[in-house]
Amino acid sequence: YLTPGKRGGHQMCIDEEAGRIFLFGGWDGERDLADFWCYDLNRQQWDCISMDTQSDGGPDARSCHKICFDPKTRCLFTLGRYVDVDSRPNVNLEGDFWKYDTVNGFWTKISNNTQLDGGPELIYDHQMVVDSERGVMYVFGGSTIGPDPSQTMYSGLYAYDIATNVWRLLFSDATLAGADGDRGGAGGSSNGLRSRIGHSMLLNPLSRELYIFAGQRHKDYLSDMHVYDLDTGAAQEVSGDYSRQGGPEAGFTQRAALDADRGEFYVLSGLHRDRHATHDTVKSCLWCYSLRDGRWVRLYHNANTSQEYWARMADVEPRPRYAHQLVHCRERSALYLFGGNPGDAVDGSAARLDDFWEMTLIRPNPATILRRGLFQVRRQQFRELAEGGGNGAIGALAFLRGPVAAAVDHADPAESDEFRRLSSLLVFGGATDAAAAAARATALAPRRAAWGTEPVAVAGAEAAADVPTDSRLAGRQALYDNLLALFPLAMREPKDDL
Numbered sequence: 001y002l003t004p005g006k007r008g009g010h011q012m013c014i015d016e017e018a019g020r021i022f023l024f025g026g027w028d029g030e031r032d033l034a035d036f037w038c039y040d041l042n043r044q045q046w047d048c049i050s051m052d053t054q055s056d057g058g059p060d061a062r063s064c065h066k067i068c069f070d071p072k073t074r075c076l077f078t079l080g081r082y083v084d085v086d087s088r089p090n091v092n093l094e095g096d097f098w099k100y101d102t103v104n105g106f107w108t109k110i111s112n113n114t115q116l117d118g119g120p121e122l123i124y125d126h127q128m129v130v131d132s133e134r135g136v137m138y139v140f141g142g143s144t145i146g147p148d149p150s151q152t153m154y155s156g157l158y159a160y161d162i163a164t165n166v167w168r169l170l171f172s173d174a175t176l177a178g179a180d181g182d183r184g185g186a187g188g189s190s191n192g193l194r195s196r197i198g199h200s201m202l203l204n205p206l207s208r209e210l211y212i213f214a215g216q217r218h219k220d221y222l223s224d225m226h227v228y229d230l231d232t233g234a235a236q237e238v239s240g241d242y243s244r245q246g247g248p249e250a251g252f253t254q255r256a257a258l259d260a261d262r263g264e265f266y267v268l269s270g271l272h273r274d275r276h277a278t279h280d281t282v283k284s285c286l287w288c289y290s291l292r293d294g295r296w297v298r299l300y301h302n303a304n305t306s307q308e309y310w311a312r313m314a315d316v317e318p319r320p321r322y323a324h325q326l327v328h329c330r331e332r333s334a335l336y337l338f339g340g341n342p343g344d345a346v347d348g349s350a351a352r353l354d355d356f357w358e359m360t361l362i363r364p365n366p367a368t369i370l371r372r373g374l375f376q377v378r379r380q381q382f383r384e385l386a387e388g389g390g391n392g393a394i395g396a397l398a399f400l401r402g403p404v405a406a407a408v409d410h411a412d413p414a415e416s417d418e419f420r421r422l423s424s425l426l427v428f429g430g431a432t433d434a435a436a437a438a439a440r441a442t443a444l445a446p447r448r449a450a451w452g453t454e455p456v457a458v459a460g461a462e463a464a465a466d467v468p469t470d471s472r473l474a475g476r477q478a479l480y481d482n483l484l485a486l487f488p489l490a491m492r493e494p495k496d497d498l
Contacts, residue, residue, distance in 0.1 A: 003046045004037050006352035008323035008341040009063035013076060015102060016331055022076055022102075023325070023338060024053070027063035029350030032081075034061035036100075039336075039356070041329065049105070058107030059098045064124040066139075069102075072132045073162060076100040079114070080142060082124040085149040093145055095122035110165065119167035120155045121145070125253075127201035129210070131230060135162045138230075140212060143197045152218060154195035157228070170233060192237040193226045200256035202265055203230075204291070211258070211265065213242070214251045221250035221272065238294065247296035248272065248287050252280075257328035257335055263291045266299075266335060270322035282343030284320040286359075297488075299361070305343070318357050319343060335359045368409075369486050375407035375415070379422065380479045384472055386425035393426050400426075 004010075010026025010033070019041040026033045036050040036058070054060040062081035069076050077099045083091060094113040101108070115121045119139075126142025137160040144153045156172025169175070173195050199215025199222070213225035223243040228235045243249050253270035269285040286300040302317065304310070310319040324340025337357040364372070382404050385396035400422060408419045484492045 032061035255326035
């Protein structure tokens with residue numbers, strides 16, 4: 001069946017009640033797109049709503065726009081678009097504003113020009129969220145598009161009343177300039193909240209706050225974070241540079257999603273610039289920020305830049321990217337990621353991605369972590385006992401039925417299947433592990449010097465505790481690496497080359 005094609009700069013939003021993810025527009029490397037899609041989480045299938053929304057009475061092709069969903073009206077709103085510098089003298093630069101009725105399936109143009117209605121000019125790379133309880137949509141930041149491309153102007157924070165169709169400017173760089181002399185340059189505003197592009201903005205419906213962080217302002221990549229109180233209209237700086245407080249590097253086009261029930265949000269990295277570097281880099285990093293204690297935790301990190309590696313891992317983990325899209329489903333406690341520009345496309349190449357991923361966070365309790373560690377240790381003990389063969393097989397079988405079985409979660413199909421397969425070692429010895437041992441040999445090589453020829457004792461395997469063989473060294477190294485995965489990143493050895 002049909003699925004969305006490769007793209008970056010597209011937009012997604014989610015209707016959690018209906019279990020549907022909407023995707024609209026983007027840039028495929030050669031042109032803007034006007035296709036409109038819906039992914040049904042229950043059927044696990046894409047449906048094409050329209051291959052050309054303009055021909056169906058909706059907006060024209062666009063990228064770097066924004067869409068958001070209002071659960072109360074069950075409408076999807078879209079605002080903004082990017083216009084190429086060379087095309088600006090010849091095209092309409094008015095900011096159109098649309099909504100899509102997801103129940104009845106039709107588009108309505110709310111405005112031909114939001115600026116004339118008291119709203120923002122034509123903008124791109126802004127952020128947009130809906131406070132469904134109060135019926136208000138908030139739009140912050142983005143770069144305005146005018147006939148003179150040499151002028152870089154940023155849009156402020158606007159509130160749009162959905163029921164009355166009224167815009168209100170809450171603040172902008174211009175309104176705050178008199179307080180501290182910030183005239184649109186890279187300096188800060190009086191409350192530290194500077195307008196920007198490519199940032200993140202999340203709305204917490206429980207605390208009625210906006211979280212605004214990261215992005216780009218002129219040539220600066222930002223790593224600040226601010227909280228805006230929707231009821232008082234006050235902005236507070238939480239961090240001027242969270243990269244110095246254990247958080248992500250300063251970034252642009254990273255994507256974020258909030259889990260208000262857990263009191264945390266997730267950030268999937270995009271383009272970023274290390275404070276010691278002068279060029280942009282793209283790494284695959286997933287961060288979690290706790291709203292309760294203000295602490296960053298890096299959940300996942302893979303700095304591999306090998307094309308061959310990512311081609312091999314295409315169905316295992318998402319490769320580094322930017323200009324992608326990420327949504328969170330509270331009902332399923334899952335994140336959904338689609339497309340973007342691959343990490344090796346920072347040179348402006350036309351390469352784009354069309355992969356679609358679901359990620360769930362598994363949060364085992366301490367007892368489960370301890371049991372998993374015990375299972376891995378005892379599994380290696382059993383393998384070494386079984387490797388000896390002969391009369392040792394009887395002791396190995398007893399060890400398998402006793403200590404190993406006690407550490408297995410037999411309700412887990414994968415773990416139970418692995419436990420059952422261990423018995424084959426009593427028949428074939430180490431032969432069934434030969435392929436795995438060979439695959440680990442390369443990883444083992446740097447540590448062989450540290451092992452030397454000293455015996456390594458393993459409880460319950462006294463008869464086999466002479467000089468470790470290559471297969472045992474490989475198994476023990478794999479065990480060590482697997483046990484490290486049970487510890488927080490800060491307590492592990494670095495994965496990157498020093």
